[in-house]
Amino acid sequence: MLIEIKELRKSYALGNSEIAVIHGINLAIEKNEYVAIMGPSGSGKSTLMNILGCLDTATSGNYFLNGTDVSTLDDDALSVMRNREIGFIFQNFNLLPRLDAIQNVELPLIYAGTPAQERREMAWLALEKVGLTDRIHHKPNELSGGQRQRVAIARALVTRPGILLADEPTGALDSKTGVEIMRLFDELHREGNTIILITHEQEIADYANRNIYLKDGLIHSDRVNGEKKNPTPLIQSNR
Ligand SMILES: Nc1ncnc2c1ncn2[C@@H]1O[C@H](COP(=O)(O)OP(=O)(O)O)[C@@H](O)[C@H]1O
């Protein structure tokens, strides 16, 4: 199992009190799943994503990522895990404005200590994967929204992470460009990537095979290709 979450809880300190946001979630995700996490504003999507992405830790419960209990790691070990296992894609791309496309894509490899020559080659291949080799020396402000998101996806892919985590990846794009980005995710999924995306739009969630719906910090429903996961067994007839 790639991801296993057990009785996960998260609260935030608020002055002298604590506010509970995730109330005990159990969740398992296998390699090569394509999962959309949905739910209304304030339901805990970003909180859960931050924990899944090793940006934050739970208040209690366990999070096993590739067999490692991430909930027990200190900040340094957590950031090593994050750099190795997670590729992030954000709504607003989060590219560095002074760096051109290929330099942005190289960044995670700099943190990983990859030698310069190899770094360049890997970044170029990642940009090829997203169809942007003709734009490698463009700065973010010289690229369209869709192209910026492609650079961000190349940056997420370049370390070959176990999981691609995308928070509202089409939220800042017009619908036609959004569809192009979702087609790219489809392709990445077919190639064996595990994708977890957060969205409040059913149209976007429909691209994923599995839809998990959060409500008030709990999993309200969990469906694979429209079928309930772990359905209640049908009552057997006595005959
Ligand atoms: N750093 C924080 N400190 C205090 N409360 C927070 C913090 N982050 C989120 N919250 C609260 O946790 C709840 C869930 O937030 P969030 O995970 O951002 O939900 P969503 O992404 O589904 O909109 C909200 O009520 C929000 O106000």
Ligand SMILES: [Mg+2]
């Ligand atoms: Mg959010």
